[in-house]
Amino acid sequence: MPRRTPFKHHRFPRNIILCAVRWYLLYPLSYQDVVDLLAERCVKVDRSTVYRWVQKFGPELTKRTERHLRRASVDWHVDETYIRVGGKWRYLWRAIDANGQMVDFRLTARRDAKAANAFLIKAIERVRLHRPVTICTDKAHAYRRVIREINHRYDPHFDSIRHIDRKWRNNMIESDHAAMKRLLGYRQSFRSLRTAKATLSGIETIRTIKRGHVYDKQPGVHGEIAFIAGLFETAA
Numbered sequence: 001m002p003r004r005t006p007f008k009h010h011r012f013p014r015n016i017i018l019c020a021v022r023w024y025l026l027y028p029l030s031y032q033d034v035v036d037l038l039a040e041r042c043v044k045v046d047r048s049t050v051y052r053w054v055q056k057f058g059p060e061l062t063k064r065t066e067r068h069l070r071r072a073s074v075d076w077h078v079d080e081t082y083i084r085v086g087g088k089w090r091y092l093w094r095a096i097d098a099n100g101q102m103v104d105f106r107l108t109a110r111r112d113a114k115a116a117n118a119f120l121i122k123a124i125e126r127v128r129l130h131r132p133v134t135i136c137t138d139k140a141h142a143y144r145r146v147i148r149e150i151n152h153r154y155d156p157h158f159d160s161i162r163h164i165d166r167k168w169r170n171n172m173i174e175s176d177h178a179a180m181k182r183l184l185g186y187r188q189s190f191r192s193l194r195t196a197k198a199t200l201s202g203i204e205t206i207r208t209i210k211r212g213h214v215y216d217k218q219p220g221v222h223g224e225i226a227f228i229a230g231l232f233e234t235a236a
Contacts, residue, residue, distance in 0.1 A: 005232075006056065006057065006060050006232075007232075012043070012045070014229075014232060015229070016038070016043055017053050017057065018057070018228055018229065018232065019038075020034050020038060020045070020050055020053055021053050021054055021057045021058065021061070021202070022206065022224075022225070022228060023037060024050065024054050025054070025058060025061075025199075025202040025203050025205075025206040026183075026206050026210065027183070028182065028183055028184065028185030029185075031047040031050045031051055031054075032047055034050050035047055035050060054198070054199060054202060055195065055198045055199070057202070058198050058199055058201055058202025058203075058205075059198050059201050059202065061202055061205050061206070061228065061231065062201045062202065062204075062205040064231040064232070065205050065208065065209065065214060065231065068214040068215050068216060068217075068227075068231075069101075069208070069213065069214055069215075070101065070213050070214060070215060071130055072097040072099075072101050072103050072127055072130065073097040073098045073099055073101075074097075074130065074131070074132050074133040074134070075097060075098040075132065075133060075134045075136070076095050076096070076097055076098075076103060076123075076132040076134065076135045076136065077095065077096050077097070077098070077135075077136045077137075077169075077170055077172050077173040078093070078094070078095045078119075078120070078135055078136070078137050078143070078173065079093075079094060079137065079138060079170055079173045079174060079177065080092060080093045080094070080111060080116075081094070081177040081181070082111075083107075083181075083184070083189075083190070083196065084189040084190070085107070085189070085190045085191075085192065085193055085196045086190070086191060086192055086193070087189075088109075090107055090108065090109055090193070090196070091107070091108050091109070091110065091111045091115065092105060092106075092107055092200070093105060093106045093107075093108065093115065093116070093119040094173065094176070094177065094180075095119075095120075095123050095173075096172065096173050096176055098172075099213070100172065100176065100211065100213075101208065101211070101213040102204050102207065102208050102213070103123050103126070103127065104119070104122060104123035104126050105200060105204055106118065106119040106122060106123075107193060107196055107197055107200065112142060113142040113145060113146055116140075116142050116143060116146045117146045117149065117150070120135075120146060120147070120150055121150065121153075124150070124154075131154070131160065131161070132161055133160070133161065133162065134161070134162045134163075134164055135147055135161055135162075135163055135164070136164040136165075136166075136169050136170050137163070137164070137165055137170060138165065138167050138170055139165050139167055143163065143165065144163055144165065147161055147163045148163075180203070180204075180207070183203060183207070184203070209224055209227060209228065210224055214227065216230075
């Protein structure tokens with residue numbers, strides 16, 4: 001059964017909507033920057049409209065990209081960073097594989113063993129049968145206990161996940177944090193968790209597409225545009 005089009009009842013055509021959403025998620029632009037760029041192309045849109053597009057089509061882009069993702073490797077790098085949400089610091093947990101491909105992310109109010117456990121279980125359930133063989137973290141004590149508990153949960157008689165806690169081995173994800181924060185620019189403060197999750201979901205997906213961690217994408221900017229357009233052509 002064909003998927004219902006998410007563009008129904010929108011005044012602007014899909015190519016303009018997808019262009020605006022891609023710009024906002026791919027570059028360190030404000031909503032006003034996107035409005036100005038569209039105005040140069042004789043398209044008049046206000047900031048609130050661009051905001052609604054990003055909140056709706058960012059998560060939709062993530063869902064439609066899911067089945068095109070390349071299989072993540074079994075060697076993971078896990079770390080947490082922080083962003084401001086509603087005037088408070090919140091913790092962004094992220095996992096990438098040895099090739100730099102995003103595995104999963106989670107935004108939480110606390111940085112403790114409970115949050116680490118919830119994030120890792122969510123990430124492992126997402127990849128299903130392709131569970132990690134190694135997880136590299138910093139020296140935070142919570143990780144060792146959490147990984148031990150996860151091992152016991154999946155296989156009580158065998159440590160199927162090996163924990164590596166040499167800090168220098170985790171430089172890959174720390175560099176990835178920095179790249180993602182540069183992309184956020186001055187947008188590192190969100191009004192709500194819902195807004196932050198929707199925006200971050202779109203940003204992580206756009207970065208995944210740009211890096212070529214999906215099947216059926218041609219190289220270059222035109223390949224990215226064509227891939228994203230193709231995701232939404234299946235809509236009825």
